[in-house]
Amino acid sequence: xxxxxxxxxxxxxxNVNALDVSGISEAFHSAVIDGxxxxxxxxxxxxxxxxxxxxxxxLAADIALPEIANADDLLLPGGQGINHQLQQKDLIELINxxxxxxxxxxxxxxCSGALLLAEAGVLDGRVATTHWSRREYVQKYYRKVKxxxxxxxxxxxxxxxxxxxxxxxxxxxxxxxxxxGAEVALHVARELVVSIHRSGGQTQYSDILQSQYWVQxxxxxxxxxxxxxxxxxxxxxxMAAEVGMTSRTLSRKFNSQLKMxxxxxxxxxxxKHAENLLGLGISMQKTAQQSGFGSLQRMRRGFERQIGITPxxxxxxxxxIYS
Numbered sequence: 241x242x243x244x245x246x247x248x249x250x251x252x253x254x255n256v257n258a259l260d261v262s263g264i265s266e267a268f269h270s271a272v273i274d275g276x277x278x279x280x281x282x283x284x285x286x287x288x289x290x291x292x293x294x295x296x297x298x299l300a301a302d303i304a305l306p307e308i309a310n311a312d313d314l315l316l317p318g319g320q321g322i323n324h325q326l327q328q329k330d331l332i333e334l335i336n337x338x339x340x341x342x343x344x345x346x347x348x349x350x351c352s353g354a355l356l357l358a359e360a361g362v363l364d365g366r367v368a369t370t371h372w373s374r375r376e377y378v379q380k381y382y383r384k385v386k387x388x389x390x391x392x393x394x395x396x397x398x399x400x401x402x403x404x405x406x407x408x409x410x411x412x413x414x415x416x417x418x419x420x421g422a423e424v425a426l427h428v429a430r431e432l433v434v435s436i437h438r439s440g441g442q443t444q445y446s447d448i449l450q451s452q453y454w455v456q457x458x459x460x461x462x463x464x465x466x467x468x469x470x471x472x473x474x475x476x477x478x479m480a481a482e483v484g485m486t487s488r489t490l491s492r493k494f495n496s497q498l499k500m501x502x503x504x505x506x507x508x509x510x511x512k513h514a515e516n517l518l519g520l521g522i523s524m525q526k527t528a529q530q531s532g533f534g535s536l537q538r539m540r541r542g543f544e545r546q547i548g549i550t551p552x553x554x555x556x557x558x559x560x561i562y563s
Contacts, residue, residue, distance in 0.1 A: 245280040246419065247311040251331070251353075252285050252301060255321030258293035259405045260350040264315065267412035270428045271420055278420050284308060286328060294320045305334060311345070314338050318351025318371065318404055326359050335360035344398065348411070351404025358382035366396040371404045422521070459483065459493060466506060470513045471532040474506045506532075511546040514539060518555050527551070 248268055250261060261283075268279040285291050288304030308314075314335070325331060335356060338347060349357050354370035355378065357363045364384040369391045378387055388394055393402035393411040402411040409432065417425035462483050466474060479502050480490040494502045514531040518524075524536055533539035536551075543551050 245277060246313065247280050247282065248313045248315055249282050249284050249308055249311045250315045250317065251305070252283050252291050252293075252299050252317070253319070253321050253325050254291045255294045255319050255324075256291065256299070256317050257319035257351060257405065258295050258297045258299070260317030260319060260353070260408060261293070261299065263405060264317075264348075264350060264408040264412045267409050267416065267428055267432060270431045271416045271424050272427070273420055273424060278416070278424070282311070286331065305331060308334070313346040313348060315348045316350070316353035316356050317408075318349070318353040318355075322352045322355055326355060331356065332360045336362060338362075346415075347399045348415075349401045350408040350411075351402070354378070354401045355382075357399065357401065358385050362399060363401075366399060367394050368396065368399070368401040369394050369403055370401060459497065463505075466509050470506070470510045471530055474502075474532070476502055479506075507542045508546055510539075511542050514543070514551065515554065518551060524551060 250265060252261060265281050269277065269281060271278040282302045283299065284303050284305055285301035286305050288301050288307070290298060290300050292298055316335075335347065338345070347357060347362060349368075349370070351371045352374055354363070354368055355374065357368065358378060359382075363382065365386070367386045367388055369388050370378055372389055375387075375389045378385065378389075391403070392407040393400065393414065395401075395414075400411060400415065402408050413425050413429055416428055462479060465472075465482065466479075472478075476487045476490070480487045483490065485493070490502055494500060494505060498505060500508075510532045514527050514533070517527040517530055522530070524539075528534060528536050528539040531539070533542060540550050543549060543554060547554070
Protein backbone atom coordinates (compact mmCIF):
# COMPACT_ATOMS: atom_id res chain seq x y z
CA UNK A 241 0.00 0.00 0.00
CA UNK A 242 1.36 3.44 -0.87
CA UNK A 243 1.57 6.42 1.43
CA UNK A 244 -1.83 7.77 0.36
CA UNK A 245 -4.72 7.08 2.69
CA UNK A 246 -7.37 4.81 1.27
CA UNK A 247 -10.79 6.49 1.38
CA UNK A 248 -13.59 4.25 2.67
CA UNK A 249 -17.20 5.41 2.41
CA UNK A 250 -19.52 3.71 4.92
CA UNK A 251 -23.19 3.87 4.00
CA UNK A 252 -25.48 4.41 7.01
CA UNK A 253 -29.27 4.42 7.19
CA UNK A 254 -32.10 4.19 9.70
CA ASN A 255 -32.19 0.80 11.47
CA VAL A 256 -28.67 -0.12 10.39
CA ASN A 257 -26.86 -2.55 12.70
CA ALA A 258 -24.55 -0.34 14.76
CA LEU A 259 -21.99 -3.13 15.21
CA ASP A 260 -21.82 -3.71 11.46
CA VAL A 261 -20.77 -0.07 11.16
CA SER A 262 -18.52 0.30 14.18
CA GLY A 263 -16.73 -3.05 14.16
CA ILE A 264 -15.15 -2.86 10.73
CA SER A 265 -14.71 0.94 11.02
CA GLU A 266 -12.66 0.55 14.21
CA ALA A 267 -10.54 -2.12 12.56
CA PHE A 268 -9.72 0.10 9.57
CA HIS A 269 -9.17 3.11 11.81
CA SER A 270 -6.67 1.16 13.91
CA ALA A 271 -4.46 0.38 10.90
CA VAL A 272 -1.47 2.73 11.14
CA ILE A 273 1.69 2.86 9.02
CA ASP A 274 4.59 5.08 10.12
CA GLY A 275 2.31 7.00 12.46
CA UNK A 276 -0.31 7.66 9.76
CA UNK A 277 -3.77 6.10 9.48
CA UNK A 278 -3.88 3.86 6.43
CA UNK A 279 -7.61 4.46 5.91
CA UNK A 280 -9.79 7.54 6.04
CA UNK A 281 -13.38 6.77 7.06
CA UNK A 282 -16.34 8.78 5.81
CA UNK A 283 -19.98 8.15 6.70
CA UNK A 284 -22.61 8.62 4.03
CA UNK A 285 -26.40 8.69 4.27
CA UNK A 286 -28.94 8.90 1.49
CA UNK A 287 -29.62 12.62 1.99
CA UNK A 288 -26.74 13.63 4.25
CA UNK A 289 -28.93 13.56 7.38
CA UNK A 290 -28.08 11.75 10.59
CA UNK A 291 -29.62 8.31 11.12
CA UNK A 292 -30.72 6.12 14.01
CA UNK A 293 -29.39 2.58 14.24
CA UNK A 294 -31.57 -0.40 15.16
CA UNK A 295 -30.44 -0.20 18.81
CA UNK A 296 -31.29 3.53 19.01
CA UNK A 297 -27.72 4.81 18.68
CA UNK A 298 -27.57 8.04 16.67
CA LEU A 299 -25.06 8.05 13.81
CA ALA A 300 -23.85 11.25 12.15
CA ALA A 301 -23.40 11.46 8.39
CA ASP A 302 -20.50 13.38 6.83
CA ILE A 303 -21.96 13.63 3.36
CA ALA A 304 -24.97 12.79 1.20
CA LEU A 305 -24.93 9.84 -1.18
CA PRO A 306 -25.00 11.91 -4.40
CA GLU A 307 -21.87 13.77 -3.29
CA ILE A 308 -19.60 10.74 -3.13
CA ALA A 309 -16.45 11.27 -5.16
CA ASN A 310 -12.82 10.20 -5.15
CA ALA A 311 -13.39 7.31 -2.77
CA ASP A 312 -11.60 4.01 -3.05
CA ASP A 313 -14.11 1.75 -1.29
CA LEU A 314 -17.81 1.63 -0.54
CA LEU A 315 -18.85 -0.32 2.54
CA LEU A 316 -22.47 -1.50 2.95
CA PRO A 317 -23.46 -2.69 6.44
CA GLY A 318 -26.57 -4.72 7.18
CA GLY A 319 -29.45 -4.21 9.55
CA GLN A 320 -33.19 -4.30 10.04
CA GLY A 321 -33.60 -1.38 7.64
CA ILE A 322 -32.04 -3.17 4.69
CA ASN A 323 -35.37 -4.07 3.06
CA HIS A 324 -36.28 -0.40 2.83
CA GLN A 325 -32.87 0.39 1.36
CA LEU A 326 -33.47 -2.14 -1.40
CA GLN A 327 -36.17 0.21 -2.68
CA GLN A 328 -33.81 3.19 -2.96
CA LYS A 329 -33.19 3.42 -6.70
CA ASP A 330 -30.46 6.06 -6.39
CA LEU A 331 -28.51 3.84 -4.01
CA ILE A 332 -28.85 0.74 -6.19
CA GLU A 333 -27.83 2.70 -9.28
CA LEU A 334 -24.78 4.12 -7.50
CA ILE A 335 -23.68 0.63 -6.42
CA ASN A 336 -24.04 -0.61 -9.98
CA UNK A 337 -22.07 2.35 -11.33
CA UNK A 338 -19.42 1.92 -8.65
CA UNK A 339 -18.65 -1.49 -10.03
CA UNK A 340 -18.72 -0.21 -13.60
CA UNK A 341 -16.75 3.01 -13.14
CA UNK A 342 -14.28 1.97 -10.45
CA UNK A 343 -13.12 -1.51 -11.39
CA UNK A 344 -10.02 -1.24 -9.16
CA UNK A 345 -11.94 -0.06 -6.11
CA UNK A 346 -13.79 -2.20 -3.62
CA UNK A 347 -17.37 -2.94 -2.76
CA UNK A 348 -17.58 -4.39 0.76
CA UNK A 349 -20.75 -5.75 2.37
CA UNK A 350 -21.35 -6.74 5.96
CA CYS A 351 -24.18 -9.10 6.90
CA SER A 352 -27.39 -8.35 4.95
CA GLY A 353 -25.61 -5.50 3.15
CA ALA A 354 -24.89 -8.15 0.52
CA LEU A 355 -28.55 -7.88 -0.53
CA LEU A 356 -27.81 -4.38 -1.83
CA LEU A 357 -24.97 -5.74 -3.94
CA ALA A 358 -27.22 -8.51 -5.24
CA GLU A 359 -30.06 -6.09 -5.99
CA ALA A 360 -27.66 -3.93 -8.01
CA GLY A 361 -26.70 -6.97 -10.06
CA VAL A 362 -22.98 -6.73 -9.29
CA LEU A 363 -22.94 -10.19 -7.68
CA ASP A 364 -24.37 -12.00 -10.70
CA GLY A 365 -22.08 -14.92 -11.46
CA ARG A 366 -19.90 -14.12 -8.45
CA VAL A 367 -19.29 -15.84 -5.12
CA ALA A 368 -20.73 -14.09 -2.05
CA THR A 369 -21.97 -14.68 1.47
CA THR A 370 -24.35 -13.02 3.90
CA HIS A 371 -25.88 -13.71 7.30
CA TRP A 372 -27.15 -17.28 7.67
CA SER A 373 -30.69 -16.08 8.49
CA ARG A 374 -30.99 -14.65 4.96
CA ARG A 375 -30.20 -17.96 3.22
CA GLU A 376 -33.71 -18.77 1.94
CA TYR A 377 -34.38 -15.17 0.90
CA VAL A 378 -31.25 -14.66 -1.18
CA GLN A 379 -31.41 -18.08 -2.76
CA LYS A 380 -34.99 -17.38 -3.83
CA TYR A 381 -34.60 -13.83 -5.14
CA TYR A 382 -30.95 -13.69 -6.27
CA ARG A 383 -30.40 -16.99 -8.03
CA LYS A 384 -27.61 -15.75 -10.29
CA VAL A 385 -25.32 -15.30 -7.28
CA LYS A 386 -23.05 -18.16 -6.20
CA UNK A 387 -24.01 -17.99 -2.53
CA UNK A 388 -21.68 -19.61 0.01
CA UNK A 389 -23.69 -18.98 3.16
CA UNK A 390 -21.57 -21.36 5.20
CA UNK A 391 -18.53 -19.03 4.88
CA UNK A 392 -17.83 -16.12 7.24
CA UNK A 393 -16.39 -14.01 4.41
CA UNK A 394 -15.46 -14.37 0.76
CA UNK A 395 -13.87 -12.25 -1.95
CA UNK A 396 -14.50 -12.32 -5.68
CA UNK A 397 -12.37 -9.80 -7.51
CA UNK A 398 -12.88 -6.40 -5.95
CA UNK A 399 -16.15 -7.40 -4.23
CA UNK A 400 -15.99 -8.59 -0.63
CA UNK A 401 -18.84 -9.92 1.53
CA UNK A 402 -19.06 -11.19 5.09
CA UNK A 403 -21.55 -12.85 7.39
CA UNK A 404 -21.92 -9.89 9.72
CA UNK A 405 -20.77 -8.16 12.93
CA UNK A 406 -17.66 -10.05 14.11
CA UNK A 407 -17.17 -11.59 10.67
CA UNK A 408 -16.86 -8.03 9.38
CA UNK A 409 -13.85 -7.58 11.64
CA UNK A 410 -12.34 -10.80 10.29
CA UNK A 411 -12.82 -9.48 6.77
CA UNK A 412 -11.28 -6.13 7.71
CA UNK A 413 -8.20 -7.90 9.11
CA UNK A 414 -7.83 -9.86 5.88
CA UNK A 415 -8.06 -6.65 3.82
CA UNK A 416 -5.62 -4.83 6.11
CA UNK A 417 -3.17 -7.71 5.78
CA UNK A 418 -3.52 -7.51 2.01
CA UNK A 419 -3.03 -3.72 1.92
CA UNK A 420 -0.62 -3.08 4.75
CA GLY A 421 1.06 -6.37 5.58
CA ALA A 422 0.83 -8.94 8.34
CA GLU A 423 2.56 -6.79 10.98
CA VAL A 424 -0.04 -4.02 10.74
CA ALA A 425 -2.89 -6.54 10.72
CA LEU A 426 -1.45 -8.20 13.81
CA HIS A 427 -1.27 -4.82 15.59
CA VAL A 428 -4.92 -4.16 14.76
CA ALA A 429 -5.95 -7.60 15.98
CA ARG A 430 -4.13 -7.04 19.27
CA GLU A 431 -5.63 -3.56 19.62
CA LEU A 432 -9.13 -4.98 19.20
CA VAL A 433 -8.29 -8.11 21.23
CA VAL A 434 -9.39 -10.50 18.50
CA SER A 435 -7.80 -13.41 16.68
CA ILE A 436 -5.54 -12.29 13.84
CA HIS A 437 -7.13 -14.62 11.32
CA ARG A 438 -10.35 -16.57 11.06
CA SER A 439 -10.19 -17.79 7.50
CA GLY A 440 -13.16 -17.07 5.29
CA GLY A 441 -13.71 -20.80 4.95
CA GLN A 442 -14.75 -21.24 8.56
CA THR A 443 -18.45 -21.79 9.13
CA GLN A 444 -20.79 -19.10 10.51
CA TYR A 445 -22.53 -21.37 13.01
CA SER A 446 -20.10 -22.80 15.54
CA ASP A 447 -20.95 -26.23 16.90
CA ILE A 448 -18.65 -25.53 19.85
CA LEU A 449 -20.59 -22.34 20.61
CA GLN A 450 -23.80 -24.32 20.40
CA SER A 451 -22.48 -26.90 22.84
CA GLN A 452 -21.60 -24.22 25.40
CA TYR A 453 -25.23 -23.13 25.54
CA TRP A 454 -26.85 -26.54 25.40
CA VAL A 455 -24.94 -28.39 28.11
CA GLN A 456 -26.22 -28.61 31.64
CA UNK A 457 -24.34 -27.22 34.64
CA UNK A 458 -22.50 -30.47 35.33
CA UNK A 459 -20.52 -30.12 32.10
CA UNK A 460 -20.36 -26.34 31.70
CA UNK A 461 -17.22 -25.78 33.77
CA UNK A 462 -15.45 -28.69 32.10
CA UNK A 463 -16.14 -27.31 28.62
CA UNK A 464 -14.75 -23.94 29.70
CA UNK A 465 -11.56 -25.65 30.89
CA UNK A 466 -11.22 -27.62 27.66
CA UNK A 467 -11.51 -24.44 25.59
CA UNK A 468 -9.08 -22.53 27.81
CA UNK A 469 -6.40 -25.26 27.91
CA UNK A 470 -6.65 -27.50 24.83
CA UNK A 471 -3.01 -28.57 25.19
CA UNK A 472 -3.56 -30.19 28.59
CA UNK A 473 -3.43 -33.99 28.71
CA UNK A 474 -7.19 -34.47 28.65
CA UNK A 475 -7.66 -38.19 29.07
CA UNK A 476 -11.11 -39.55 29.86
CA UNK A 477 -10.01 -40.19 33.44
CA UNK A 478 -8.67 -36.65 33.91
CA MET A 479 -11.90 -35.11 32.61
CA ALA A 480 -14.03 -37.36 34.79
CA ALA A 481 -11.99 -36.38 37.85
CA GLU A 482 -12.51 -32.67 37.09
CA VAL A 483 -16.28 -33.04 37.42
CA GLY A 484 -16.31 -35.73 40.09
CA MET A 485 -17.84 -38.42 37.91
CA THR A 486 -16.88 -41.88 36.82
CA SER A 487 -15.58 -42.20 33.29
CA ARG A 488 -18.72 -44.12 32.33
CA THR A 489 -21.04 -41.43 33.70
CA LEU A 490 -19.13 -38.65 31.94
CA SER A 491 -19.23 -40.52 28.64
CA ARG A 492 -22.97 -41.07 29.03
CA LYS A 493 -23.60 -37.37 29.69
CA PHE A 494 -21.49 -36.27 26.70
CA ASN A 495 -23.27 -38.67 24.39
CA SER A 496 -26.66 -37.61 25.75
CA GLN A 497 -26.09 -33.84 25.62
CA LEU A 498 -23.50 -33.36 22.84
CA LYS A 499 -23.97 -36.50 20.74
CA MET A 500 -20.27 -37.36 20.89
CA UNK A 501 -17.70 -38.83 23.25
CA UNK A 502 -15.54 -36.66 25.54
CA UNK A 503 -12.42 -37.62 23.55
CA UNK A 504 -14.05 -36.61 20.26
CA UNK A 505 -15.05 -33.27 21.75
CA UNK A 506 -11.47 -32.60 22.90
CA UNK A 507 -10.24 -33.40 19.40
CA UNK A 508 -12.79 -31.00 17.89
CA UNK A 509 -11.57 -28.19 20.15
CA UNK A 510 -7.95 -28.93 19.33
CA UNK A 511 -8.66 -28.78 15.61
CA LYS A 512 -10.37 -25.39 16.03
CA HIS A 513 -7.42 -24.12 18.06
CA ALA A 514 -4.98 -25.45 15.47
CA GLU A 515 -6.90 -23.70 12.67
CA ASN A 516 -6.41 -20.36 14.43
CA LEU A 517 -2.69 -21.01 15.03
CA LEU A 518 -2.15 -21.97 11.40
CA GLY A 519 -3.99 -18.80 10.41
CA LEU A 520 -1.46 -16.84 12.46
CA GLY A 521 1.35 -18.41 10.46
CA ILE A 522 2.55 -20.66 13.29
CA SER A 523 4.55 -23.63 12.02
CA MET A 524 2.98 -27.07 11.77
CA GLN A 525 5.20 -28.51 14.50
CA LYS A 526 4.49 -25.70 16.98
CA THR A 527 0.78 -25.83 16.16
CA ALA A 528 0.68 -29.54 16.89
CA GLN A 529 2.32 -28.94 20.28
CA GLN A 530 0.34 -25.84 21.29
CA SER A 531 -3.02 -27.26 20.28
CA GLY A 532 -2.49 -30.45 22.28
CA PHE A 533 -1.97 -32.98 19.51
CA GLY A 534 1.67 -33.48 20.37
CA SER A 535 2.70 -34.77 16.97
CA LEU A 536 2.06 -33.94 13.32
CA GLN A 537 0.66 -37.42 12.72
CA ARG A 538 -1.97 -37.08 15.44
CA MET A 539 -2.88 -33.58 14.24
CA ARG A 540 -3.27 -34.82 10.66
CA ARG A 541 -5.58 -37.64 11.77
CA GLY A 542 -7.60 -35.20 13.90
CA PHE A 543 -8.05 -32.78 10.97
CA GLU A 544 -9.11 -35.59 8.65
CA ARG A 545 -11.69 -36.87 11.13
CA GLN A 546 -13.12 -33.48 12.06
CA ILE A 547 -13.02 -31.43 8.84
CA GLY A 548 -12.08 -33.94 6.15
CA ILE A 549 -8.75 -32.40 5.05
CA THR A 550 -5.14 -32.41 6.24
CA PRO A 551 -3.55 -29.42 8.03
CA UNK A 552 -1.42 -28.75 4.94
CA UNK A 553 -4.52 -28.70 2.74
CA UNK A 554 -6.24 -26.38 5.23
CA UNK A 555 -3.36 -23.89 5.04
CA UNK A 556 -3.30 -24.05 1.24
CA UNK A 557 -7.06 -23.71 0.85
CA UNK A 558 -7.88 -21.12 3.52
CA UNK A 559 -4.98 -19.44 5.28
CA UNK A 560 -3.37 -18.04 2.12
CA ILE A 561 -6.55 -16.59 0.56
CA TYR A 562 -5.50 -13.01 1.25
CA SER A 563 -1.73 -13.44 1.47
